[in-house]
Structures are given as C-alpha cells and as structure tokens.
Amino acid sequence: MHVLLDNFALFRHGFVGTLLLTSVSAALSLALGVLVAACRVSPVPALRILATVWVTLLRNTPVTLLFLVAVFAAPRILFPGTSHFALAVGALGCYTSAFVGEALRRGVDSVPLGQAEAARSLGMTFPQTLRLVVLPQAGRTALAPIGSLMVALTKNSAIAGSFDVTDLFAEQRRLSATGHDVLEVFVWIALAYLLITFVISELFQLLEHRLAVAR
C-alpha cells in the first residue's frame, strides 16, 4: 500500500497522463473512423481506394512499429518539433481509426438497403443519407465492437510510456527503476488500467442499453 501512498503524486501524474492520452486518441480514432467508413462506402472510387489502403496498412502494422515511426521518423520528415504526446496520439488515433472504420463499415452493411433507398427517394444527397440515416444505425450495431476497441486503445496507450510520454506505464518504469517492489508497483498500475477500461466498458454498455430502449 505504501508504494501508492508514498508516490501518490507520481501515480496521479501517470493516471492523468494515461487518461489524457487515451481520451484524445479515442476522439481522434472515432472522428477518423467515421471518415474512413464514409469513404469506404462512398460512390467516389478514389475515396474508396484511399480508405482501403488506410485500413489495410494500419491494421496490418504492429502498433509498436507505428509508435517507432511516429516518434522517430515522422518528426524528421513531416512534423519537426512536435511533442511526443501529440505524436503518440497521432499513432494511436490513426491505428485505432482503421479498426473503428471497419467496425462501422460492418455496421453499414447491416443496415437494410431499403433504409438508404427510402432516404434517397426523399431527395437526400449521398452525404445526407449517410449522415442522417445510415451511419446512426450503423453506429448502434458497431457500438459493442467499438467499446472493445476503446478498451484495446487504452491498453495500447501503455506503449507511449516507453516513448517518453507521461502515463501510467512510464511511471511504472520510473518507480520500478528506483527500487520499489516491482510486483507491488505492477499491481497498482494494473488496477489503474482496469479502472479506466472498466469505466469505458460500462459507459458503452449504458449507451447500448439506452439506444436499445429508444426503438
């Protein structure tokens, strides 16, 4: 217990770091994921190809490699001077967006064709049909898988700790290195992650339940 209490400031620092990293990356992955899904079902071939390449590339790259690229290669070529936090968010957000996009696209596939036809026959344009009718329904189907993806994102965020980003995992390394009982540190860190992932799961379950009631 005293590891936690003695180093509470450090723990809190790491906890807030992980929360921040996770939530900003999650927001990015959701926004990009919607875009990816929209492109994948778009009537414009170039957009479909772009989205397919994005998904294939990111889904098949180990996330650690992605972090390496983001932290070491990207600043040299593209974004000199970008903070490690922003780079980590970029890596994590882009990586997860590929999965979110796929989950949403499967959601889109599950929406009966008649829904889009009804929307089109009312005079909605393609973007309107997607935004007002298809994606909201696809999102409901995709809610559970996206919940799991957000849990996975939280766990993947630990990798950022190895790249100089303040988070739980980085604090764990620091504490372990300074001679604290490794096992005890691990337990507290694990509990902290568990707390975050538990909250995310509950949140998604609540959302799913509320949307299920509303129809």
Added chain:
Amino acid sequence: MSDSPVSPASPRSERAVPPSGEPLVVLDGVNKHFGALHVLRDIDLTVARGEVVVVIGPSGSGKSTLCRTINRLETIDSGAISIDGRPLPQEGRELARLRADVGMVFQSFNLFTHKTVLENVTLGQIKVRKSPRETAERTARSLLDRVGVSGQADKYPAQLSGGQQQRVAIARALAMEPKVMLFDEPTSALDPEMINEVLEVMRQLARDGMTMVVVTHEMGFARSAAHRVVFMADGRIVEQAPPDRFFSSPRSERAKDFLSKILHH
C-alpha cells in the same frame, strides 16, 4: 417480338382520360438489363397529371424495376424518362432535387427505424426542403392525422403494426409535396386485415387528384381507383386499358391467362 397485341401508349378511352391529360411522367423507349437479363424492353409509358395507373403482371415481369426507374433508384440502359417536362438528371444534387418531387412507397415500408414516427415525416421536409422545424411538424401532424395514425407520432416504427407503418410511410412521402407517387406493392407485406386501411388511404389520395403509379396485386383497388391498368409480362407492356375493359375483356393471351389465374384460383 411479342405475340400479343400491344395497345397504344396513351390512354384513349373515356374514363381513362384523367383530369388534365397533360403528361407528367414520360418513359420513352426505356430498356434495362440486369446482366444478361433484359428486364425492361422498349417501355413507352405516359402518365398524365392526376392519373392513377395500376401496373400488374406476373412475378418477375419487371414491375418493380419499372417503378424504380422513374425516380432513378435503378438506372436505365437506353431510352429517356422525364418528369414534368424535365429529363431525369444523372447522379448528384439535381437528381436528389428531382427525387424529392417523386414520392415512393415500398413494399417493406422502410421507415427510418432510429427515428420516431413524427421525425420520419419531418426529416425530409427539414433536411431536403429546408422547412423550419415548426412548419415541418405542423405539416407532419396534419398528414399523420390524414392517414389515421396521429396517436402514434412519438412512437418508433417497430412499435407500430404493418398497416400503421405503411400509412406513416405514405405520410412521409406526402410531406415532400410530390408531383407523383410511386407505390411498389404497398400491401403485399401486410396481414390481410390491414390491407384495407392502407388501400383506403390510397383511394382517398387518388380522389384528391394525386398522380399515382401503383404496382399491386389488389385487383379491387385497380377496379375502383385506377384510370388505367398497365399489364406487363417479360419486361414489356403487353396491354393497357381502363380497368373495366381490361378486366372484362382482356385482349392479349398473356393477360387472359394471368387474369384467369388470379381471379379464380
């Protein structure tokens, strides 16, 4: 080549002449394939403003496809379609605008499952017609009243019976103030006891002078509400005539055969 006599594209009988006689929907030499399947063959059809045309024919004859080409849910391979004097645009905003003028009612209702009944009827008005929400809701409520489901406005489609859902779908289409309404077997998915409530709404619509193209197996509706019956087989319009003449003395063998099967089986 068809072995049956094909009557002229335009109605000529007394009762077949609708109020104005001015052409609203014109299909001219329309052909459509699904792969190797030739589903619409040289379709010429003119629907006048205020006219009610009922399309009948055996399964697979191309009735749904015909209906769906009119608002370009299906593209055509050759020929031309125009609505109110304007040719159907290609994809894009122009097409969307035209579709707003063509109401469509589907066999499977296709109400937006994530929206309430009221929202189903206001969505198009607000997003496509850009009506203010209040105006849209007022219109929606009066339409829901007109089709007899005003008590269901805040429910979700899944909470309604099939007949109620289809009436909401009709209200949703009417909310766009369409020039013409297309119905593709609107009662085929309904339990028998609900068919009449939907047909009654459609009859009222016909009496109010709405231009309608109705694909249906309800011969009673065809007799009582149609100005003209169009009989299709194998992708062709084989015969067309006012309902009383069509049902009492069909000319083509295909039509005779079809009628004998559905009228006394």
